[in-house]
Amino acid sequence: xxxxxxxxxxxxxxxxxxxxxxxxxxxxxxxxxxxxxxxxxxxxxxxxxxxxxxxxxxxxxxxxxxxxxxxxxxxxxxxxxxxxxxxxxxxxxxxxxxxxxxxxxxxxxxxxxxxxxxxxxxxxxxxxxxxxxxxxxxxxxxxxxxxxxxxxxxxxxxxxxxxxxxxxxxxxxxxxxxxxxxxxxxxxxxxxxxxxxxxxxxxxxxxxxxxxxxxxxxxxxxxxxxxxxxxxxxxxxxxxxxxxxxxxxxxxxxxxxxxxxxxxxxxxxxxxxxxxxxxxxxxxxxxxxxxxxxxxxxxxxxxxxxxxxxxxxxxxxxxxxxxxxxxxxxxxxxxxxxxxxxxxxxxxxxxxxxxxxxxxxxxxxxxxxxxxxxxxxx
Numbered sequence: 001x002x003x004x005x006x007x008x009x010x011x012x013x014x015x016x017x018x019x020x021x022x023x024x025x026x027x028x029x030x031x032x033x034x035x036x037x038x039x040x041x042x043x044x045x046x047x048x049x050x051x052x053x054x055x056x057x058x059x060x061x062x063x064x065x066x067x068x069x070x071x072x073x074x075x076x077x078x079x080x081x082x083x084x085x086x087x088x089x090x091x092x093x094x095x096x097x098x099x100x101x102x103x104x105x106x107x108x109x110x111x112x113x114x115x116x117x118x119x120x121x122x123x124x125x126x127x128x129x130x131x132x133x134x135x136x137x138x139x140x141x142x143x144x145x146x147x148x149x150x151x152x153x154x155x156x157x158x159x160x161x162x163x164x165x166x167x168x169x170x171x172x173x174x175x176x177x178x179x180x181x182x183x184x185x186x187x188x189x190x191x192x193x194x195x196x197x198x199x200x201x202x203x204x205x206x207x208x209x210x211x212x213x214x215x216x217x218x219x220x221x222x223x224x225x226x227x228x229x230x231x232x233x234x235x236x237x238x239x240x241x242x243x244x245x246x247x248x249x250x251x252x253x254x255x256x257x258x259x260x261x262x263x264x265x266x267x268x269x270x271x272x273x274x275x276x277x278x279x280x281x282x283x284x285x286x287x288x289x290x291x292x293x294x295x296x297x298x299x300x301x302x303x304x305x306x307x308x309x310x311x312x313x314x315x316x317x318x319x320x321x322x323x324x325x326x327x328x329x330x331x332x333x334x335x336x337x338x339x340x341x342x343x344x345x346x347x348x349x350x351x352x353x354x355x356x357x358x359x360x361x362x363x364x365x366x367x368x369x370x371x372x373x374x375x376x377x378x
Contacts, residue, residue, distance in 0.1 A: 023040065035109040035110065067239055070242040090103060098215065111157060117161050118149075119144065131160065132144055140210070142160060143207060147203050153191065156180065162174065164218050172222070179209050244307070254319055254341060295364065315345055
């Protein structure tokens with residue numbers, strides 16, 4: 001099987017590298033960087049339709065852009081939720097008016113989005129959503145709580161999975177609503193403070209927030225939400241693997257510096273991590289764009305979630321006792337940052353849970369791909 005990118009792909013790679021080198025500068029805020037990307041036409045390469053302010057690109061070119069972006073150590077994206085999740089969902093399920101209202105501002109890097117799925121009682125079991133939306137004329141009033149909401153403190157909009165039929169259960173009676181975040185007194189964002197005093201996620205509280213847009217029709221939220229989760233995995237998986245390779249390199253260097261690499265068992269684990277990463281890349285390339293393979297996203301999630309978690313454990317092993325030591329200037333009264341490998345270990349503990357737990361992915365593969373009997377539903 002040929003995993004090369006061809007002459008056209010490599011020419012595009014050169015164009016991407018040149019653009020990134022000439023536009024990456026220090027001191028640019030994440031929000032302004034989104035606008036820089038928008039002016040360059042680099043937002044929305046993977047959208048299935050043009051005409052909304054984005055340039056289009058082949059699947060190969062999308063992979064090249066994603067990989068080179070990571071290699072260039074470009075800033076973390078604030079607009080990826082709008083570009084990679086909301087936009088393709090609107091293209092697949094939204095009305096023309098919704099597409100023309102929301103897609104161009106995303107393509108220009110002007111409007112940022114966050115995702116309102118998980119709740120304190122509905123994480124991997126998303127069908128347990130309790131956030132309610134009551135129709136008032138042409139709009140809805142949304143009341144409830146969402147949790148683990150990345151970038152909610154920066155976002156202009158939130159797509160929210162809410163229950164519009166109060167008598168419904170599980171995945172029935174849900175709707176996919178677009179909620180503006182700038183509603184003082186009706187939308188409140190609270191950072192989730194970690195033991196370090198820092199915060200990476202937020203809680204969002206809706207108290208009668210107004211939503212005027214429902215995507216895919218009232219009551220069809222589950223179908224739309226599941227479609228969105230399918231868009232979450234794809235080209236971005238290959239870019240993610242570039243970051244994984246850099247993390248693996250740090251762990252190898254730490255093993256050499258600490259002397260842990262002299263242990264044959266440790267060396268075997270390092271080699272195994274490298275080999276599994278290569279296998280993940282080949283798997284991702286071989287299944288990319290194959291809509292017939294219903295289990296491919298679940299297989300990919302199982303592979304990288306477990307791999308990344310094991311890498312975090314290995315990162316602590318090779319550093320020995322130093323892995324548990326905080327910064328030299330630590331003070332119990334002030335927040336502090338974990339170093340790169342400590343963050344890798346702690347954050348990767350959640351990799352097999354968020355975005356669909358391992359148990360959920362195995363169930364999908366068993367029922368939808370292998371055709372095994374479904375589990376009894378309570």
